[in-house]
Amino acid sequence: xxxxxQSSRYLVKRTGEKVFLECVQDMDHENMFWYRQDPGLGxxxxxxxxxxxxxxxxxxxxxxxxxxxxxxxxxxxxxxxSTNQTSMYLCASSSQLAVPYNEQFFGPGTRLTxx
Amino acid sequence: xxxxxxxxxxxxxQEGRISILNCDYTNSMFDxxxxxxxxxxxxxxxxxxxxxxxxxxxDGRFTVFLNKSAKHLSLHIVPSQPGDSAVYFCAASDGTxxxxxxxxxxxxxxxxx
Numbered sequence: 001x002x003x004x005x006q007s008s009r010y011l012v013k014r015t016g017e018k019v020f021l022e023c024v025q026d027m028d029h030e031n032m033f034w035y036r037q038d039p040g041l042g043x044x045x046x047x048x049x050x051x052x053x054x055x056x057x058x059x060x061x062x063x064x065x066x067x068x069x070x071x072x073x074x075x076x077x078x079x080x081x082s083t084n085q086t087s088m089y090l091c092a093s094s095s096q097l098a099v100p101y102n103e104q105f106f107g108p109g110t111r112l113t114x115x
Numbered sequence: 116x117x118x119x120x121x122x123x124x125x126x127x128x129q130e131g132r133i134s135i136l137n138c139d140y141t142n143s144m145f146d147x148x149x150x151x152x153x154x155x156x157x158x159x160x161x162x163x164x165x166x167x168x169x170x171x172x173x174d175g176r177f178t179v180f181l182n183k184s185a186k187h188l189s190l191h192i193v194p195s196q197p198g199d200s201a202v203y204f205c206a207a208s209d210g211t212x213x214x215x216x217x218x219x220x221x222x223x224x225x226x227x228x
Contacts, residue, residue, distance in 0.1 A: 042220035102214035106158025
């Protein structure tokens with residue numbers, strides 16, 4: 001059974017803290033994505049990666065960075081957490097063999113609260 | 116500029132009736148569309164897809180219709196079941212190896228027994 005796992009389901013951090021969200025997939029997928037989901041705003045793409053060590057900005061990259069040192073792992077980093085980064089964070093992956101539809105497989109999400 | 120829009124935030128239908136969820140897009144370069152379903156506390160899961168060379172794709176109770184000239188697609192669920200209650204996202208794939216998709220805001224479907 002294919003799987004995308006995220007390191008935490010719930011996380012509470014303080015303003016100014018550095019936050020790491022980890023995502024691991026076991027499907028040998030080349031592509032990985034980080035989204036945030038907010039009420040009324042749907043899924044907004046933060047960053048994506050189509051290969052190890054490669055990263056591309058999505059629609060809302062400000063305040064975030066990412067790291068992809070291994071194919072199966074994609075990390076989202078909040079350098080200095082702020083209250084407006086309180087959100088549900090979703091990681092996804094897809095295979096480059098799935099072109100052109102590029103069906104994505106999602107993790108369960110991390111609910112991050114920044115106080 | 117929001118390229119994929121789902122104008123109805125919520126929809127409520129009776130069990131056994133048809134559910135119709137709508138999606139509009141603005142980018143005429145989009146050729147591949149997907150619907151995802153999301154239950155609370157879970158990530159979205161793929162439901163059904165369609166390419167712009169088709170106007171209909173059917174999978175069991177789920178049918179997606181595409182009107183390319185109107186830049187509009189819809190998801191029909193017949194008959195609706197209480198287990199279909201979820202958030203439904205429309206998405207457009209860029210069709211490239213990088214696999215980027217643009218998602219709509221989502222529509223919350225409630226199917227009442």
